[in-house]
Amino acid sequence: MAQYYSFRKMQTQLATNFVPHYTTLVSKVGGIISPENLCRIQAALKETNLKDVANIIEESLMAAENAPLDVAVIGESGTGKSSFINALRGVSYEEEGFAGVGVVETTMKKTPYQHPKYPNVTFWDLPGTGTPNFHPHEYLEMVEFATYDFFIIISSSRFTLNDALLAQNIKEIGKKFYFVRTKVDNDLYNEEKSKPTSFKQERVLQQIRDNCLANLSHIGVPEPCIFLVSNFDLDDFDFPILEETLLKELPVHKRYTFVLLLPNLSDAAIEMKRAFLKEKIWLDALEIISGKLLEHLPEAMNCIECYCSVNGGLPSALFQFLKVYILHLKFINTVADDAKILLHKTLEILSLRKCQRDGSDCLTE
Ligand SMILES: Nc1nc2c(ncn2[C@@H]2O[C@H](COP(=O)(O)OP(=O)(O)OP(=O)(O)O)[C@@H](O)[C@H]2O)c(=O)[nH]1
Ligand SMILES: [Mg+2]
Incomplete structure (x- = not known):
């Protein structure tokens, strides 16, 4: 007893x-x-x-x-999609499995990149949009949009019509997307060179953010998730917040898979x-x-x-x-x-x- x-x-x-x-x-x-x-x-x-x-x-x-996770990375040619995938996978230049990066059009067909340590996580490097024959709806059908858990739209300069069409179409098919503005290191460098006395980093970043926000609101995305990043400085700008946001919003069983694949590039x-x-x-x-x-x-x-x-x-x-x-x-x-x-x-x-x-x-x- x-x-x-x-x-x-x-x-x-x-x-x-x-x-x-x-x-x-x-x-x-x-x-x-x-x-x-x-x-x-x-x-x-x-x-x-x-x-x-x-x-x-x-x-x-x-x-x-065991939860599979399929992430589509999409955007115009040369915006840094492949570089971004390499950064998320923690794979450096010319390491085995490195996604081809270049100054000329590089990714010609949709290519899966498995995470080196977590094979159930796949980043899909989709061919650049923005060609004269680009029709977003057909494009999304062609890349089999339904198979992805979410999209990451990459843009590296001023907000373009293609960015708007992509965002609108992804929203229409009921999928989630994150908007990533790459190469902010370039923008800061250029602004500092051209306006050395009045240059303020925070102000330049705010201008870029406001521009993306205004354009996405304009096409009916009320609270868009926008992240400013440099694929060369992952501990800087919004890269750490991007990782955290993706994690919070993933279904519970996919969150664990994603957190383990983050490269050890920030304290967070x-x-x-x-x-x-x-x-x-x-x-x-x-x-x-x-x-x-x-x-x-x-x-x-x-x-x-x-x-x-x-x-x-x-x-x-x-x-x-x-x-x-x-x-x-x-x-x-x-x-x-x-x-x-x-x-x-x-x-x-x-x-x-x-x-x-x-x-x-x-x-x-
Ligand atoms: N300064 C700077 N350069 C970058 C950044 N991301 C990519 N690049 C450079 O931009 C060029 C294009 O990068 P990619 O990653 O090949 O771009 P992509 O979107 O995959 O291009 P496609 O495959 O042709 O569609 C390369 O020279 C990269 O080194 C960034 O955040 N900052
Ligand atoms: Mg590429």
Whole structure:
């Protein structure tokens, strides 16, 4: 009887603490478990239905790990579509699998690029629009628009008629799109050269943003998602916010896939990965605990009583799992901290080299 009560007490604690603890683990863009599944787990814990707990967690983890994600990158020729795909995949120039980039028209047919580490994620490099025969509706049919999870429209200069037609048509077919304005590094450079005394970076960026916003509102997109980026400086401008926004808006099972594929090029990306991996380790541990308790209920109950009568603490089987869980967490934290240190060192070296090249004075901290 005493065994039964200890066991019940532990389960009640698990049921009460599950959601509060889970919320502390989840990253700011959301977690792996959908709100519906979270309620199902809590209900199953309350009913002491450990089989269901293990099943729901397993289902969610499988869906998250195997969810395919197809992202279409679209826009006029030469705007930087292939460069953007390389940046998102963390693939540098002339590495294996690098999407061809060039000063002349390069991408002639739709080409899939798998993420080097996550093969279920595919970026589709679509041929440049903007030729005289371009008809957006036929074009979208031709590239099989229905197969993509969302579109990224790339534009690198003034908002064009083609950009407008594309946005309008993607909106009409009921798909989500993000508008990415590349090469802002060029705009800033040109403005600074031509107006050295009155140049203000923020003002130039605001002008570009306002122009895109006005044009997209004009064609009936009320709250467009616009991001200004440079494919050469991913830690700058809107690239980190773009990654975060894409993640927040993805269906829950696709979010996990996307966060892991982000290159470690910003502190924000490293932090998001840390949070997701911590969450996953905890869910793995909980799934194992639920499964093991179920399989070895009599042993577990014995174990609880023996351990608690001697130590007044946790049963040893459970303790073993927690130990593994904590060791994994320590490992993730160390790796994430190291990645950040490495990132900052690399950025320092790059900026020092740039200063040396430019012949300017560099202030080192
Ligand atoms: N300064 C600057 N140059 C960029 C940027 N992105 C791309 N480029 C350059 O722009 C040129 C065209 O880039 P691509 O990535 O080949 O463009 P694309 O849209 O794939 O071109 P197509 O395949 O012909 O449609 C290349 O010389 C790139 O190095 C950027 O953000 N800033
Ligand atoms: Mg290309």
